[in-house]
Amino acid sequence: MTSLDHELSRERTYHDTCRAALARMIEGADEQVVTGEDVSASGADAESLGYHLRSYAKQLGEEPESPLFFGRLDLADGRSHHIGRRRIIEHPAEPPLVIDWRAPVSRAFYQASARDPQGVAVRRRFGWAPWSKGASEDLTGLEDEPLVSAAQGPAAVSRILAGEIERPRVGPMRDIAATIQPEQDTLVRSELAQSVCVQGAPGTGKTAVGLHRAAYLLYTHPQRLVRSGLLILGPNRTFLSYIAEVLPALGEGGIRQSTVDDELARHPVRAQDTPEAAAVKHSALMAAVLHRALYGRVSAPAESLAVPDGSYTWRIPLAELARIVEEVRAEAPPYAVGRERVRTRAVRVLQLQAERRAGVPDSEWLRRMGRARPVSAFVDSVWPKVGPEEIVAEVLTAADDPGLTEGEREAIRWAKPPRSFKSAKWSAADLVLIDEVAGLVERPESYGHIVIDEAQDLSPMQCRAIARRVDFGSVTVLGDLAQGTTPWAARTWPELLAHLGKDTAAVVPLTKGFRVPEAIVELAAAGVTGREASRVSVLPATLAKGLEYDHVVAVEPAAIVGAEPRGLHRLYVVLTRAVSRLDVLHCRPLPAEMLG
Template structure:
């Protein structure tokens, strides 16, 4: 035993010394990047090249300077060919051309750290994992343990270090999982940039982390292509985005746009109106795409008269039949509406130009420009293909929604009871913003992104999916969600239909069913709800046999929740008190403020995690909305260690079913 301890102490001492070497090298990298910014300013180059070089150098220096403090490596690979690689969140070397002291976890050589096994060693002799003190800022003394798997010798085990990291109490924002990525997660993270992936992930399977790490991997592997198109992270709300905000910076990726769908499509409008549920359901329906297309193009009309364009003392005429043919040709080509307007103008001018050239020879660009600006030509274009704004079209439609695709009841639901005097004074609802985006993109194509990560995608409506899909027309998507957690009235019933609305019908759907965070007792309770959810998803399972599940039948749920919170604070970690939205103010008032306790409505709990969850009055959560059982499924699965169910009413039947 003494010899084993001596051997472990020796290995820890060696690795701590190596970590000190890496720290010194990283400090030199930071200093060197700052020096490059200074010297780069004196480089002789063209203005554009100098600006691009300066931006690159400043960005690199800023990235290194803002690197989150923490351990510089979390693993090591000893290969059978004698090479050795330490694996960390960033590449570290003493000089740029030198072999790295630490390999970036995204590098191809690091893949075997996640994929190698005793059955398939992939050239790995020993895989070493390092255990660091919780919340370590990267002091070498914080390296407290290590474990080796002798893969080439057939050694296979469940990593205690990985299990400890996964089960570590949650306080503060979401952490990265670079040290604990599992093989099935790694396959998704390293999917090719051109590939759209849909992850059907049960609670606690790490689907959000997979999406964020795939974003980091693509930024590392395809930096220029991603920078050209950009990368967008879409989450369901600002609370969720705040929770995940530290993950990409911890992996060395900063400046990535993280937004909600509403913010992305807002067009500068604030939400100042609230739809009835009936109206919102109609506006989010996929049929609205055709309805809006028809409302927009109903403004296109055949010419009523011929075109007469004065040119000095002469007047050129284009007959009405020729103009009507131009309008029909352009309509058949189906360009964006604004492009169609310009094609109408260009072809009308071309018809005049052909007449002029037949009469007296070629005309120059100045003459053509003059004809294009002629009042008669502009009047013809405005009459046949008028200039419009999305707001104008939608306001007219909602004032009198006359489309046969909608039933009389649906038209009545969305019709404005008191139309505004002008579209400029209209108050738009959240669903209206989606419709405005559809119209804006019919008028003029938006710029797209190179890649978009969409989380909680099961709650998107068909029209929201179309808005996202347009932004990835020439890019790819990582679609993350769980059909069992769909809580909106328009939530997805199947991924195939949802992916069609996103414009990626051929995308593969990959299920993740193994929960690493949510303990088995909580997973088994939540699985009882699945038969009542009408969601075609496999049951989740958990690798964790720990965890606590407690039911508290009480007379007063507020007092009962306070008692449960006091008991929860005897343990480490965060505490989330989740209730039906209307009950939250009473709970917040009754519970004393505490840094580890968050009281939140069930409506915004999705995507969040707490070590201890106090779920208050499940029956009220279920009764509060049409898909209340789905909401309860979400609430129960926010717990990653302990779950207290506090109730005065009977529990929902679906929950008590054996």
């Protein structure tokens, strides 16, 4: 038996040990759920404990069948760590059999080099049979990379690493925990409070970086993110289906993955905008238009306030009421909060009068004054209750805001206004406007972190909708300005980040491609910058973004270019979906830009 065979045999035996330990972990988690349900704790504590135990058991039970480790670190101090997608232990008091790839000690697996070994003597990579479900006999190879004694010359290319990166793309997207590169690892391990914008051409691993950062943050800040939430935003549902299995494979399930349109879907989309109307509605101008329309409902009081209280009547002079409204308006709270502040401060004036006349009133008196008909009538007159749909319908019916040009007003004006906003048929862009007003009325709950993929296609108003949902959190923005295909696609990242409210976020380029062959990139870039073989997926160019295939057949590039104003960008997206082979079928002449 050769030394390689001997090492493979040892590692296969170790993998069997890990598999048995994982089985015991799953069994133990199920037992803890049963035991936890019998614990006599207080209601809230018992519910929290039960949720934690059930979630942990569910995660372990749904662990995908796959190899349990992909690497090993032999440290200079003699210790050794196997690295995998999940931590595996035999006993809580003993060192883990496998360390989670997100753990601090695992960072050296991705970052250590001959120039900076970080305490690593040897880095070992394991080669597994393609599509292995984790049978030990599928461990077919291993590679050792000495670091401490290595010459500080060019790093040797890992055959196993290259093979894993170049493995054919079949089915949904898979994780890259085994192949994360140093520049990607730095982004993945960015602090939770840090917002990051990742700019990268096709195949640079933007999406994978974003998903792995989400998994890393959930591992590092579990309590905070379980409480505040983490959201993955993709361009369409096809894309979300493609990436759906990545986080579960990394041990993180139950994460909300959605599109911007789905997040704003307060009503079904039953109308279609003209391109001109959609462009205006998605522009940042509409934020000011809607703000003026909403707060235009606020007005100065017209008369003093008299509030009967038994045989006595309390009075608030007109000037005092006007002062209350002006103060609250200057404070600029959410509209609904402002309305209640006006009520509260009017009641406070009545309270002070009552204290001077008869002593401190009780809480029941205060509640009664707050509900008194004259007080409610005053509040309704100066700060009326209103819904976001009503405001948007008003704007689209009148379309007379001075902040818009006549052409812009004409573009968005309803040709046949509905009888009431309740019977209106809303377009997708209208729902963005409704969400803007809803955010002015009452702030939505904020996520702790949002990952935004294909962000270059977001409009200013869509960015504002996201910003409201991550007001106190951070974002990972992923995209490629060259792939912008919407009429409102971003021209620069600082512009888009400003609309997201994250203008201090660092813009980090990923420049090393791992998927698209250089010849394909050159062919695609000429125009923009101057699944299984037994199955064929046919999809329009509009849904190709973010997906990847071993073999792509692009049909009639000239038609793709001519279909929309940013057609060249759409063609760029189509041509860069291929991993290994690209064929172009056409009857019409190819766009001149493709010919160089």
